[in-house]
Amino acid sequence: MTNPIRQVVAVFCGSKYGTNPIYASDAATLAKELALGGFDIVYGGSKKGIMGDLANSALANGASVTGVIPAMLLAWEHEHESLTKLIITKDMHERKKTMYEMGIAGVVLPGGFGTLDEMFEMLTWNQLSIHDKKIYILNSGGFYDHLIKHMELLSSNGFLYDPLWTRINTFDNPVDLVAALAEDLKIKSQL
Numbered sequence: 001m002t003n004p005i006r007q008v009v010a011v012f013c014g015s016k017y018g019t020n021p022i023y024a025s026d027a028a029t030l031a032k033e034l035a036l037g038g039f040d041i042v043y044g045g046s047k048k049g050i051m052g053d054l055a056n057s058a059l060a061n062g063a064s065v066t067g068v069i070p071a072m073l074l075a076w077e078h079e080h081e082s083l084t085k086l087i088i089t090k091d092m093h094e095r096k097k098t099m100y101e102m103g104i105a106g107v108v109l110p111g112g113f114g115t116l117d118e119m120f121e122m123l124t125w126n127q128l129s130i131h132d133k134k135i136y137i138l139n140s141g142g143f144y145d146h147l148i149k150h151m152e153l154l155s156s157n158g159f160l161y162d163p164l165w166t167r168i169n170t171f172d173n174p175v176d177l178v179a180a181l182a183e184d185l186k187i188k189s190q191l
Helices: 022-036 049-060 071-078 092-102 113-127 145-156 174-190
Strands: 007-012 039-043 065-070 085-089 106-108 135-138 168-171
Touching: 007 022, 007 092, 007 113, 022 039, 022 049, 022 174, 039 049, 039 092, 049 065, 065 071, 065 092, 071 085, 085 092, 092 113, 106 113, 113 135, 135 174, 168 174
Parallel strands: 007 039, 007 106, 039 065, 065 085, 106 135, 135 168
Antiparallel strands: none
């Protein structure tokens, strides 16, 4: 009997912990739920911050974890040495492109400017029909409340081409996020 093919989810998050312990806790829970749900992970490749907790939890629960890190960040973010695979890219753009291409969906956890850059580039590429991958935001501890309100403002003021919620799904906990991701992919595969 062969193992079913596991799908890969691209996860974008910070290489720092932030100020609320729920960020790291939710990252570890998300990775565990993804792993147990039959998903593998591609992420930014760091062993630091919630990136590191995400990778460690996924690996501990049987997932394959691919890290994608630009050469310029090897010293800054400290690449994870225990990953299934590590891809070193020439720059940040190649990192994002590689992750987008590998993942069947994008999941955004708390993070800084880099995480926001990754999320908005993925949203922009989605809007321009470069890809049609759904984006799931894990709003741990209300981290993205203000950003979500601002994106709703973009929509209500006529700056988006499609309704906001056709491209983005937000969740307050990782268990619900993984359940919705699995259901969305099941529905997509039946179309």
